[in-house]
Amino acid sequence: MSAENSSTPTSITLPWASDFHCHLRQGAMMETVTPMVEQGGVHTVLAMPNLTPPLTTTQMAVDYGKELQKLAPNVHFILTLYLNPALTPAEIAKAAAAGITAVKVYPSGVTTNSDWGVLDFKIYYPTFQAMQEANMVLCLHGECPSDAAKGICILNAEERFLATLRELHQAFPKLRIVLEHATTQAAVECVKSLGDTVGCTITAHHLFIIIDDWAGHPHHFCKPVAKFPHDRDALREVVKSGHPRFFLGSDSAPHPRSSKQGEKPAAGVFTTPILIPLMATLFDKMECLDKLEGFISTYGRQFYGLPEPIDGTITLVRLPLGVPAAYAISGSASDGETVVPFMASTEIGWSISKAE
């Protein structure tokens, strides 16, 4: 135990963690990153449906789940569908029966019809009603599309979306809704003010970075973009407070290095292989390691209605973990590309010493 941190432990044993927002991709990238879920300390992961083509039917999601399961037999995959007009109440019932947990909404899939850019979800109300009845979860990418004429840009797109979140919650108070990857003080305050059926995921990287960190640094560029220092402070504070409706959703989003370093870098930060060591490092720095288990496991599982984990534990230790400069994309269709993780070529303060 180091002298300067004598009141905090140097090792913690916890259940395997849960990541309620993760991009596991397809093809070689999927084959590369899916096994890294476990390496990062996670045994339950919600897999995003924005593939090519998007997962729009029950069968597609079920098939994708089978592919993932082969690559990581110990991991429990939470499957999702991409909101689209074919998700009729009948298809929702079918999806729920097949074990699909959630439906993901991207703003590009909806229309705007007000001067304030509030999104019109009404055409999907029958779908949401069916989801509420089937006890499914609605996952929201909570940003209005940018529209300079309406004053909407990537800095206020999340805040502008909050009216829509409130409206949806009011219309479907029993429907569990997750505002994903919150990045602003406004979003934190809004979620806190709503009822118990509204949860909120926070990524690892948004707890670390602000706008200065991604300006001129494409590997830190993601959507929603990291914002002001006071926004990061608000994310850290709500996590530190142990609020049970705020939990980990990494939004880990790997891209080949060539897509991140070029004329138009793709949005996304890749944290999967270091996720829980990264969280331990931050919670240690924030002096709230006692809140770690809630954020990376308990709160999200309770919100999603998952049983208590019974599949073993991981032991985190305060020993430096060297993060590689990049990982080879080594799947069956590899083309020599690499994927650069968050914190590449640095050391973070905690590692996983034992997993069983």
Add this chain to the structure above:
Amino acid sequence: MSAENSSTPTSITLPWASDFHCHLRQGAMMETVTPMVEQGGVHTVLAMPNLTPPLTTTQMAVDYGKELQKLAPNVHFILTLYLNPALTPAEIAKAAAAGITAVKVYPSGVTTNSDWGVLDFKIYYPTFQAMQEANMVLCLHGECPSDAAKGICILNAEERFLATLRELHQAFPKLRIVLEHATTQAAVECVKSLGDTVGCTITAHHLFIIIDDWAGHPHHFCKPVAKFPHDRDALREVVKSGHPRFFLGSDSAPHPRSSKQGEKPAAGVFTTPILIPLMATLFDKMECLDKLEGFISTYGRQFYGLPEPIDGTITLVRLPLGVPAAYAISGSASDGETVVPFMASTEIGWSISKAE
């Protein structure tokens, strides 16, 4: 004359323009971009002193001016010094006598000493006093250094600097001060509220882009970063109003393509070769071509105390100008690199048809 623009001209003849903030670099890049000043419609250009090493003495600035003059014999170069402790009142007098016009301040060269990040310029007050007496101009990069603990990031660094601008103006009311490359509504309002000795440059690119345009687009990334739609609106409005203390300073800042596309893209947008056609295109779109000459020539020359231009004219026409994908860096030390201009691979609406 096109039908949809019957009230505006399809050609305008104006004096050669003036650019009161430009990076002309050194070596091969200097040899490449300096001749492009004239191509862009400019015959008077203020050359920035942030070279390697910075131009810290009169002799260095004079020598640099000679290099530039050889590369563009028709262009009038306004020379500047980089603020540093060696700029004693005696050196200022020497610089003024040698025809050096301005001193440039970068925030990295000063210290912060307040909770609000206000910069402490007091150690330079004797220098500023000497500049006021010698009728030199103080050019400010008006941003506080980022400091997350004080809530300062690249989004509010300019606004936080305005208290320092006010303070300097109050301490030296007769010293001409230019707040360079304003990017915010707050900066515009502040400069408008100050006296006639405070001017403000605006770049071409900040009149076009907002944060969405540089997020994920390194060739649009510059410092200060482009901000909210309402900030761009404020820049456009003050230009459109013909306010005589707001004038063109392009902050054109070429970097080799390899420095813009990589792990850490350099900050800077390169507009020199298309500068005045770009401005004509924008002023036409804003329906204020009658204000173009003031912004690109008259106001800045009046502020800097330059004579009316007598070296001929340029004729701008409403005919598309194809902007290349990149320019070869073709100077004596060329290494096959290129430099990518703003609006690369697009067409802008106006061109220069005749220069004499």
